[in-house]
Amino acid sequence: MRLRAVSLAALIAVIAPATPGLAQTAAAPTAVTAAQAAELRAAPVAELVSEVNIPWKRFTLDNGLTVIVHEDRKAPVVALSVWYNVGSKDEPAGSTGFAHLFEHLMFGGSENAPGSYLGRMRNLGPSNLNGTTWFDRTNYFETVPTPALEQALFLESDRMGYLLGEVGQDVLDLQRGVVQNEKRQGDNQPYGLFEYAQLEALFPEGHPYRHSTIGSMADLDAASLETVRNWFRENYGPNNAIVVLSGDIDEATARPLMQKYFGRIARGPVNTPAEADVPTLAAPIVATMHDRVANTRLTRSWAVPGLLSDDAVPLSVAASVLGGLASSRLDNQLVRDEQTAVGVSSSLSDFHRIGIFDISVDVKPGQDAAEVGRRLDAIVADFIAHGPTEEEVARVATRYVSGRIQSLEQVNGKANVLAEGQLYAGDPDHYKKELAEYASVTPAEVTAAMQRWLTRPVFDMTIAPGEREAYAEAAPSGATPAPAAEIQRVARDPMPTIGQVPDLQFPDVERVTLSNGVKVVYAQVDTVPVTRVAVEFDAGYAADRANRLGAQAMMLDLLDEGTTSRDANQLAQEEERLGASINLGATMDRTSADLSTVTANLTPSLTLLADVVRNPAFAPAQIERIRAQRLSGLASERTNPGAIAARALPPLLYGENNPYGRSFTGSGDDATLTALTRADLVAEHDAWVRPDNATIFVVSDLPLSQVTPQLEAAFGDWRAPPTPKGTKTFAAAIPATTSRIVLIDRPQSPQSLIYGGAVLPVSGTDDLLALNAANVTLGSDFLSRINADLRETKGWSYGVRGGVNALEHRVPYIVNAPVQANRTGESVAALIAQYDRFLTADGVTPQELERTINGNTRSLAGGFETSAQILGALRSNALYGRPDDYQATLASRTRALTAAQMDEAARQAIHPNQFVWVVVGDASVVRPQLEALGLPLEVRPAQ
Incomplete structure (x- = not known):
């Protein structure tokens, strides 16, 4: 039940309503013994095991393709998952990274569906769309609306059987660069080079698992077009693949569809997975x-x-x-x-x-x-x-x-x-x-x-x-590629159209009030026997006073480090015994305690959640231990490029006096953490984690009538302390900004992180539908202007994103662009050019409008498939003051949007001449590039 670190991507994106965090009224520290709290009774694990069953049917096409079908009619969506029996362990010497490189190449389009695969899939409205490679396999997956399944099958089958005509030298060179930037991005993280040393130490020369899946820069540089094509011919035939269809489909429907789209693909060679003994080191x-x-x-x-x-x-x-x-x-x-x-x-x-x-x-x-x-x-x-x-x-x-x-x-x-x-x-x-x-x-x-x-x-x-050892970079480009044979394309029947996708059926939202006045917002989802609960408080990192930055996060850290009846180990053991998960945390606007549990253990899990929220001990010894961990965490943030940027940008945008003008990580500063006393932490808890500042959100397979008595037993007798409830004020003026660059020197960085933006003249409670739709084209989609330019055209980045980060009050627009170090200045210039062009003369095109509307509406069923997604919707609706039927109206409202409305929304809100750019990188490499841009430049140390 430890405080889960928010992922760096989430910190950087600051994508609003997460949730996490809580508290309780604190008593003086007391000795805690096992006898003080009755052990909570859990359902037997055998009973839980009996709940797990996935019925399936299996058949094999004549070309050897194995197909598995699982019928699940809970939503009008089908998951299409294609697994290839090839991974990095199957790569010969000199070809490390090929399996992963081909994962990228297979998103570049195929002979009968040229152009970006992701662009075509976006039109289908997929969720869970991606591909991954690991030591043993490569897989591609997407969940699509049922009427879009045939087109998804056409696209997946086309890249299985009709790919190579679209894999030319230009595509290879581009995706090679993208993969190398993916490698740089991972290597650039603290401890990022350990895996290479680990694999080389544990496995001898020639062992299939000795090299990393990402491969080496040298092998990626040396990959010729014909060698790469042969890798595909040898490994990606239907007889080396498994296709699973899971969802709104049955075997009788699946058989003719699979035969129609995959049946004519020829068998390939059989790939027998590389054998690999478990090696034993001769000595430590x-x-x-x-x-x-x-x-x-x-x-x-x-x-x-x-x-x-x-x-x-x-x-x-x-x-x-x-x-x-x-x-x-x-x-x-x-x-x-x-x-x-x-x-x-x-x-x-x-x-x-x-x-x-x-x-x-x-x-x-x-x-x-x-x-x-x-x-x-x-x-x-x-x-x-x-x-x-x-x-x-x-x-x-x-x-x-x-x-x-x-x-x-x-x-x-x-x-x-x-x-x-x-x-x-x-x-x-x-x-x-x-x-x-x-x-x-x-x-x-x-x-x-x-x-x-x-x-x-x-x-x-x-x-x-210390200083890193030497880093192996990619070789300079310029070598003449070896010629490759021309591919004879095979025409297929036309790609099928997409049927009418029904609008989202969002579950009914119900409400009840506990006897102490706490509001409960509830929706029933009975797909699996699981209940999710969020006890949410109007607090968040914005609740920190300017001279108490980090207090909210440190207070949350201590909630599961002991209550007045259970110590930290007892709390953890109880959680594990119940198979429950209690997470504490915060966003900028809200603090919350989140529970997920199998419903059979809901009653004792709520008892545990209430104990954590209501009765923290704040024992002095635990305060000192958590203080040391927090200070160590701050030091670690100063070595991580994402955290460095997330700490630097907010005060540049909002000013230091605004509640949003502090680190998006919420971790505060050394002086505050060192000075915080037990009384400060108790006061922090009493001000914010209290029933008159709380809302409880629940999604469960149980009806509300059965959930309410359990919530009442856990929280109904909770009373607010006599001290005043905390308040946040956003009265401080937000400073006007003009375009400038703050370079934070992080030596030995193979990549630079460009992290920039501005505060928009809108709030999270405004209607941002048109603005967000416009930004699909501009910054948030894989095919957005900025990602298409820096990744898919130039190959300088693994991925670029610009987002409207929906805070409750004034929202920032933030660009996140990790780029190879030697292209940093050019990348900033390219980003500025893309924003200027879109926001002046080159707005949403008819094709982009169609793709955005189709993608945003057709993806709704998959976007609200699970209880966790439904719970997130309930919470975001409350945060932004939306009606309960907000999600149900999204499709019709989105279909009514025009390109002119999108353009106007973006041009009214986003002003690139106000962007402040934070760049985290090696100043010895990056500074001359940035100076050449002619923008005001400030250089700071990473500390």
């Missing part, structure tokens, strides 16, 4: 690498058996007990008790042939890393020798089964489970075997698996603060 490897990081990180790694091994589940359980649970051994001993670490983790990454067992410890600043390492090894050795308890194993099993149930709410989630089982085990029901193993695994089996595999020599890597 102890190594140190340096990176521009704030904390020393200690890692321990072993190669272990793969996901079909009898030891896979026992080793996964071991990893969870050791460092994966919130109540893990490493958390309790190194973080909570000894306080020598600020973060720990342990996990099993299980692949087809092998797995990797990982342990990671971030050393607390000021501690002796070598001594912490010795203590880590002692804890691990003791755990291997004696194993977990039965209760620990049971908590892991419950958490796993609960997570699996919740993941199956989306039809795409079920499609992935079936495809994975078929691909690796030849059995779509393989997930049932895994569930049974989790439900029956014993401590003795876990201990025996650890003793078999974790007593072997370890890879012991320390990542210490």
Whole structure:
């Protein structure tokens, strides 16, 4: 039940109403014992396992294509998931990264559907649209409205059987550049180079898993067009693929459709997945690498058996007990008790042939890393020798089964489970075997698996603060490409049209008021036996006073670090025992406590949620521990390009006196965190986390009549403290801005992060439908003007986005553009040019209008498929003052929009001459490029 770090992408986008955070009235700290709180009773894990079932039908076309169909009529959508039996482990020497490169090439269009695949798919209104590559497989997936399924099948089959005529040298060169920028983006993160060292240490030369999926710059540079085409011919035939259709479809409908669109594709060579033994190191490897990081990180790694091994589940359980649970051994001993670490983790990454067992410890600043390492090894050795308890194993099993149930709410989630089982085990029901193993695994089996595999020599890597070792960059372009044979195209029948997509049927919204006046907003969704609850407070990071930045976040951190009846470990154990998840956090506008749980355990889960919200202990020892973690987190933010930008831009846009003029991370500053007292934190809780400032949002498979008594029991007797409720004021004037650049020097950065924008003359409570629709063309879509330019035309970035970030009050427009370092200045100039052109003479075209309206309306059913999506809609409607039927009216309102209305909305709100650009990059490389732009330039250190 630890505070979940908001993803960096979410911090940078500041996409409004998330939720997370809570509190309660605080009592004086008291000693907490197990006897003070009755243990909450959970449903037996066997009962949960019985809830998991995905009926399916399977057939095979004459060309060897395996098709699996799962019927689920809850919404008029179908998930189409295509899995190819090829991944990076199948790449020969000199061709690393080819599987992933082809993932990109297959989005570039095909012979009978030229141009961007994503552009064509956007017109279908998909959700969950993407492709991924990993060691063992490549998959492509999209969830589309049922009337759009035939066109989706045409497009997927065209890139399976009729692709290469569209893969020319220009396409290869472009996507090679995009992939290399994806690699730079990952490498540019703190600790971003560890994976390469880990794989090279654990696996010998020639081992299929020795190289990363992203590949090497040199191999990507050397890829010739004919070599790349041959890679496709050898691996992407229908007999090496699985197609899963999950959702509003049945086998009788699927058979003729699959035969029509895929049946004529010729078989290809059979790809037998590369065999791979589990290697054992001859002796322990102890190594140190340096990176521009704030904390020393200690890692321990072993190669272990793969996901079909009898030891896979026992080793996964071991990893969870050791460092994966919130109540893990490493958390309790190194973080909570000894306080020598600020973060720990342990996990099993299980692949087809092998797995990797990982342990990671971030050393607390000021501690002796070598001594912490010795203590880590002692804890691990003791755990291997004696194993977990039965209760620990049971908590892991419950958490796993609960997570699996919740993941199956989306039809795409079920499609992935079936495809994975078929691909690796030849059995779509393989997930049932895994569930049974989790439900029956014993401590003795876990201990025996650890003793078999974790007593072997370890890879012991320390990542210490310092300058990075040399970084291998891409070679300069300019070599003459080798000629490739011309592809003979094969014509097909015309692409089918899309039928009429029905408008969204949003569930009815109901309301009730608890006896203490707390409002409850509710919707029933009975797809899976899961209940989601958000207790939301009108607070957020904007509630921090200017001299108390970070107080809200630190207060939230402490809520699950002990209540007046349960300590932090008890809270974590109860959560795990129930298979529940309680997350605390905040956005700029709201603070919330979020619960997701299997409905069978709703009553005890609500009891736990209420205890966390209402009764925090704020024990002095825990305050000091969390303070140290928060200060360490601040230091880490200063090494992360996204966090550096997210801290720098808001005060430049809003001014330091505005509640929005502080870091989007909400983490505050060193001086505030150092000075915060227990009284300050109690006051913060009393001011904001209280029933007269709360709304409860619920989505459940139970009717409201059954949920209300349980909410009443948990929260109905909650009373507000006598102190005044907190208030936020946005009276401070927002400063006028003019275009300028603030360069933050981050040496050794292979990429620069361009992060810029301005405050718009609109608020989140305004009607932003036309503005957001216009921005689909300008900044938010894959085919937006700025992404099409910097990624799809120039190949300088892995992805660029400009967004209207809907805060409750005045909203910012923010551009997020990570670009290769040597193109930073040109990229800023290109962004400015694109905005100027769109906002003056070149607005939304008829084709862009059609694509936007179709995409925005046809995607609604998939966009509100799950209880989590419905819950988010209830909360955003409340935040922005929208009516309950807002989502149900989106389709008709969007279809009524014109290009002129979109253009006008954008031109009234967005003014590029007011943009302030923050650039995080290596000043020695970037500064001359930025100076050449002629804009005012300020250079700051990363600190």
